[in-house]
Structure formats: structure tokens, C-alpha cells
Amino acid sequence: MxxxxxxxxxxxxxxxxxxxxxxxxxxxxxxxxxxxxxxxxxxxxxxxxxxxxxxxxxxxxxxxxxxxxxxxxxxxxxxxxxxxxxxxxxxxxxxxxxxxxxxVGAPRPAAVVAVLGGRGGAGTSVLAAGLAVTAARAGLRALLVDADPIGGGADLVLGWEDLDGLRWPALSHGSSGVAPPALVDALPNRGELAVLSWDRGELVSVPPDAMEAALDAGRASRDLVVVDLPRRLDDAAVVALTAADRALLLVPAELRACAAAARVAAVAAVHTGALRVVVRGPAPGRLKAREIARALGLPLAGTLRSEPELARAIERGQPPAGTGRGRLALLCQRILRELNLEAREPVA
Known part of the structure; x- marks a missing residue:
């Protein structure tokens, strides 16, 4: 009313x-x-x-x-x-x-979280993968969507590059023959987590209707869909950002990164009202997270302190937040709680 x-x-x-x-x-x-x-x-x-x-x-x-x-x-x-x-x-x-x-007794569709970087190399793929892995560890059905065609690949971040399953090139060319309800089951997956990423072949762009199909399939069959977005938004990225229940802008605590993030935020804000900032340390100039959020005019979703052992674990093929311990895992758990995503069956 x-x-x-x-x-x-x-x-x-x-x-x-x-x-x-x-x-x-x-x-x-x-x-x-x-x-x-x-x-x-x-x-x-x-x-x-x-x-x-x-x-x-x-x-x-x-x-x-x-x-x-x-x-x-x-x-x-x-x-x-x-x-x-x-x-x-x-x-x-x-x-x-x-x-x-x-x-009305309707099942809740999956929450959609979009993650984008305030500058290149901000660590968005690690944060996006950490959110999806944390959800899966809690027994929630998660889908990680890699929407950055020139990124390193979400499957590599997870250590899943050798897993069989559909990837973007097949879906983008319309040759997969997989209807949206079955799409998630055809992707590389382990346990409660599936990933839609890229192969190492020809670089292709994602048509907006392919992104819509992936999001529809994820929302219908998962509890959480996490989309790793490029900084320069193409049409498919705009589709994902518009559909997001929460958008996270990851900003290193550096002056130049803040200036770059302001430009990214201005573009992203046209497509979503759910933008929040995550500040990543260390802060060489001692910039505080709340100062950065205030300068960007965005709510602060959390901070991520330096975690050197995380990079070593990823190099060894171990997924981010895979142990459920560490600063990334704690941040991801907090974000999921704020989305009212409760654990179904925690994984040891």
C-alpha cells in the first residue's frame, strides 16, 4: 500500500x-x-x-x-x-x-552477489570464489559464475581446471543443447559447488541472453549465485549486476586504487542500488576503511586484511576459504549471514 x-x-x-x-x-x-x-x-x-x-x-x-x-x-x-x-x-x-x-509458500530463489574490483588486480576472483566456497562448506548449493573473459579463470582459482563440464564458449555459441534447468548440473562441480568459467581456447564474449540463462538456472536450483565481474562492464556483466541482490566493490587501501574505484562505482551505480565496498589491506598510507567508504559514498561491507598464506594455497590448487579459517573465510561468513543465508549442513 x-x-x-x-x-x-x-x-x-x-x-x-x-x-x-x-x-x-x-x-x-x-x-x-x-x-x-x-x-x-x-x-x-x-x-x-x-x-x-x-x-x-x-x-x-x-x-x-x-x-x-x-x-x-x-x-x-x-x-x-x-x-x-x-x-x-x-x-x-x-x-x-x-x-x-x-x-505465499514459495521457495526463495537464490541470492545473487556480484563482485567487481576497484582497480586491476584487486583480488575480486579470490573474494568471489571465497564466497562460493564458504557457502558450499555450509551445505548451501552455490554457483560461481566467471563473467570476466580476460581474467585468469575461476576454475583455476578453485584448482578445478582439469574437471570436465560445460564452459562459456559452448554456451556462448549456443551449441550446448542444455536447457536452463539442467545447465548447472552440466557444469564442473564438486559437492555443493558448481562453476561456470572459461576454457583456454579462443576468446569469446558472453551474449546477454546466455548470461540471463545462466542466472535463471542458478536462481532456480541454487541457494547462492556469485558472479565475478570485469571492471569494464559489457552487456552480459550489466545483466548480472542488475540482477544482483548485493554488489561488492573490492578496493585496495591505496590512494590510486580509491581514485580508480570511484570511476568504477559511478558506472556500477547506474545499474544497481545494492553496491557496497570491501576494503583490502594492507594500507601503506594508513587509509582507514571507513574513510575509503565515505570517500566513495558507499556503505562498508567489510575489510579484508592481508593473508599471505592464501596466495600460497591457491598456487597449490587449494580453493580460497577452503579450510573455513582465516580472514577471507570470516569475511565471507559475515557477508552470507547478512544475506540471511543460513548453513544447512556444515562441512568439516
């Missing part, structure tokens, strides 16, 4: 991610006949104040939805409405997707 066009667009987009259809009312008068029977009611702030005046009946399952920035949550408005929760967007998007899906 809202007459705010921006809030309505956000609510419709979130409902689409949850595969739920919204019945929209601009005010309490239009909502009155449906208010009591709806499985869940989302109410904007202006409509909430009108509800109090209209004396709509109290009922469970009412969520007050507001959009940042806020000085403080509107507790008085929520109390007058009888709301059970206040969902502050964009931070509450993953929770709201879960809540909508649960209200």
Missing part, C-alpha cells in the same frame, strides 16, 4: 525476486476490502499515517517499508499501524524477499 512511485518500483522489483505478485493499493480506501485477507501487507510511510486515520483493523503480518536515508526508524508510525517489522531499504531487501516468499 503506497502512493510513492519510487517505493512502489522497489517493492515490485523485490517481489519479482521472490517470485510473488503484489496486489497494489494507493491508499487505505482502496485496500480496505483486501487488507484483512492478504497473507502479508507492505505499507509505505505516507500510507501508514493514512491507515491510522482510516482505522483499518489491527492484524498480524504487516511490514512498514521505508527507504534510506533516515535519521531514525519511524517507530511511532509503526506502533500506530501495528506493524510487526520495519524494513529499511536497501539493507532489508534479502529479508523482505524471504518474508514475501514465505508468506
Amino acid at each position: 503506497t502512493d510513492d512511485p519510487y517505493l512502489l518500483d522497489e517493492a515490485v522489483r523485490i517481489a519479482s525476486d521472490a517470485r510473488v505478485e503484489l496486489d497494489v493499493a494507493p491508499d487505505p480506501v482502496a485496500a480496505r476490502t483486501r487488507f484483512a485477507a492478504a497473507p502479508l501487507v507492505l505499507v509505505g510511510v505516507r500510507a501508514a499515517e493514512a491507515c491510522a486515520r482510516a482505522r483499518l483493523p489491527r492484524r498480524p503480518g504487516v511490514v512498514l517499508v521505508v527507504v534510506e536515508p533516515l535519521e531514525q526508524p519511524p517507530w511511532d508510525v509503526a506502533e500506530n499501524l501495528g506493524a510487526e517489522h520495519i524494513a529499511v531499504l536497501p539493507a532489508a531487501e534479502p529479508w523482505l524477499v524471504d518474508r514475501l516468499a514465505a508468506a
